[in-house]
Amino acid sequence: MIDVVIIGGGPAGMAAALVAGRGKKEVVLIDEEKPRNKVTKASHAFLTRDGVTPEQFREKGRRDLARYTGITTMNDKVVSVKQEDDYTFEVETLGAKKIYARKVVITTGFKETLPTIEGIENYYGQSLFSCPFCDGWEMKDESLVFIIDTKEGTHIPALLKNWADDLVVVTDGKKIFTDEQKKELMINGIKLIEKGIAKLEGEKGQLKQVIFEDGEKLNRTGGFCTPTIDQTFPLIQQLGIETGDNGFVKTDGMGRTNVAGIYAAGEITGPSQLIVSASQGHMVGVGMIFDDSAANFRNV
Ligand SMILES: Cc1cc2nc3c(=O)[nH]c(=O)nc-3n(C[C@H](O)[C@H](O)[C@H](O)COP(=O)(O)OP(=O)(O)OC[C@H]3O[C@@H](n4cnc5c(N)ncnc54)[C@H](O)[C@@H]3O)c2cc1C
Numbered sequence: 001m002i003d004v005v006i007i008g009g010g011p012a013g014m015a016a017a018l019v020a021g022r023g024k025k026e027v028v029l030i031d032e033e034k035p036r037n038k039v040t041k042a043s044h045a046f047l048t049r050d051g052v053t054p055e056q057f058r059e060k061g062r063r064d065l066a067r068y069t070g071i072t073t074m075n076d077k078v079v080s081v082k083q084e085d086d087y088t089f090e091v092e093t094l095g096a097k098k099i100y101a102r103k104v105v106i107t108t109g110f111k112e113t114l115p116t117i118e119g120i121e122n123y124y125g126q127s128l129f130s131c132p133f134c135d136g137w138e139m140k141d142e143s144l145v146f147i148i149d150t151k152e153g154t155h156i157p158a159l160l161k162n163w164a165d166d167l168v169v170v171t172d173g174k175k176i177f178t179d180e181q182k183k184e185l186m187i188n189g190i191k192l193i194e195k196g197i198a199k200l201e202g203e204k205g206q207l208k209q210v211i212f213e214d215g216e217k218l219n220r221t222g223g224f225c226t227p228t229i230d231q232t233f234p235l236i237q238q239l240g241i242e243t244g245d246n247g248f249v250k251t252d253g254m255g256r257t258n259v260a261g262i263y264a265a266g267e268i269t270g271p272s273q274l275i276v277s278a279s280q281g282h283m284v285g286v287g288m289i290f291d292d293s294a295a296n297f298r299n300v
Contacts, residue, residue, distance in 0.1 A: 002026040004288060005091045005101040007078045007233070010035050011046075011274045012266025012281035013107035014061040016255075019285020021068035025292075028099055029065070030091070032077040033058075036112050036267075037274075039125030041205075044134055046274045057274065081235050089261065102261065105284055106236070106249065107277075109267040112227035115149045117172060118199035120225070126205030127222040132156075134273060136163040138222075144168070145210055145223035147197075151176055153226035157190050160224060165189070168218060170210060172197045193218070231268050246270075254287025255280060263287060 004020055006013045009031025017029045037043065037054045044050055049057055065071045076093040081104055084090055091099045112130070114120050120128065128147075129135035143166045146157055154177060157169050169185060171177075173196035177185065185192050196213040210218040231247050242250045242258040248270045255263040263284045266277035 001088065001100045001102065002028055003101065003292075004028075004103040004105060005030065005078075005089070005099050006105040006107060007081075007091070008107035008109060008266070008268075009033070009058070009062075009073065010107060010109055010266060011057070011061070011278035012109075012268075012284075013105065014058075014065060015278040015281030016105050016107060016263070016265060016284040016288075017065055017071050017073075017281075018068070019282050020288055021065065021071040023285065023289040025070060025288070027071045028101070029071065029073045030076050030078050030093060030099075031073065033075055036109060037125070039121075040129075040135075041126060042138075043274055044137065046278075049274075078235075081239060083239065083259075083261075086260065103288055104262050105255070105281075105288075106233055106241075106257075106262065106264045106268055107266045107281060107284075108231070108233040109277075110229045110271075111232045112229050114227050115147055115172060115225055117147065117197050119202075120147075120200055123200060123202055123205060123207040124225070127202070127207045128200075129224050130227055131273065132159055132163060132224060136160070139163055139224075141165070142221040143219065145170055145207075145218065145220040147172065147210075147223060147225040148176055149174055150226050150228065154181055156224065156226070157185060158188070161188060161190070167191075168193060168220070170195075170197060170218070173213075229271065233268060253283065254290065255284035256287055256291075 003025035004027050006017050006029040009029050017027050020027045042051050076095045079094050080092040082090045089101050089104045140163045144164045146169045168191045170193045198211045198213045202208040249264040249268050251264050255265045257264055265280035265284045
């Protein structure tokens with residue numbers, strides 16, 4: 001029996017592993033290595049790591065973990081987690097490994113589905129993004145398009161104006177904005193096109209044109225869009241872990257879920273960024289050590 005299994009090896013999982021390993025815990029981190037940012041060429045806004053590729057970021061993280069003898073990393077997928085009793089979880093992987101641990105940390109992030117527009121996947125992560133805080137600087141003062149197909153993103157045009165004045169909002173034929181919101185877009189110099197989109201065109205990841213179903217072409221040099229998101233750990237309901245209305249796991253400030261012994265951090269708890277996910281993972285490590293220390297102290 002080990003102390004903790006961490007499911008997911010992005011910034012949240014690695015940060016939790018680092019703190020737990022430094023707290024003399026025996027840790028196994030299991031990662032399927034399919035993070036949602038793998039499509040992008042560079043990661044930004046993580047102090048001391050600004051501009052690294054997602055692969056470099058992970059490699060540096062793994063190197064930090066490798067310095068601690070109590071931390072083992074495995075490239076595998078967790079397919080089952082069973083609670084044996086109050087103090088034991090059985091974690092099973094696709095590679096048929098069974099690991100028994102006193103605590104489980106879920107840091108599996110979420111999966112995104114891009115708007116269904118032909119060609120969009122050729123540009124996502126290269127010249128089309130979803131988070132202006134991650135990639136707004138790289139897109140600053142460009143001719144931007146904002147592709148929106150959900151009412152949840154209606155606040156984003158105002159945000160994007162922070163980085164670029166030349167902004168066109170396209171809805172792929174959907175009626176998303178209210179009359180009041182349309183007026184606001186107009187007053188702020190943002191063109192709204194509610195026609196259906198036939199495809200996106202460009203070259204080597206560089207978006208060049210939005211082609212509408214009626215043949216009209218809109219020249220653009222980059223943009224943003226609103227993917228829909230799903231958390232990527234189907235066992236949450238089965239384990240009785242409480243989630244909010246949007247499906248994200250509810251935790252306290254130290255990543256504790258409502259199930260004793262199960263913690264969560266990073267984007268499984270809500271949309272985030274690398275540094276925020278890492279700090280949440282750090283707090284899970286701290287929380288686990290606090291919880292263990294309190295229990296051990298009482299039991300002497
Ligand atoms: C195009 C794009 C660009 C981005 N750019 C930036 C940026 O510049 N700066 C920034 O701060 N943020 C950026 N982000 C956001 C950033 O990637 C996320 O905030 C961050 O990766 C979330 O960390 P996490 O640890 O919660 O999840 P992830 O990094 O997604 O890690 C989750 C891991 O869990 C694994 N996993 C899932 N299920 C299982 C399972 N059953 N068993 C084992 N492993 C499993 C996944 O394969 C994955 O490796 C970007 C995102 C995208 C999509």
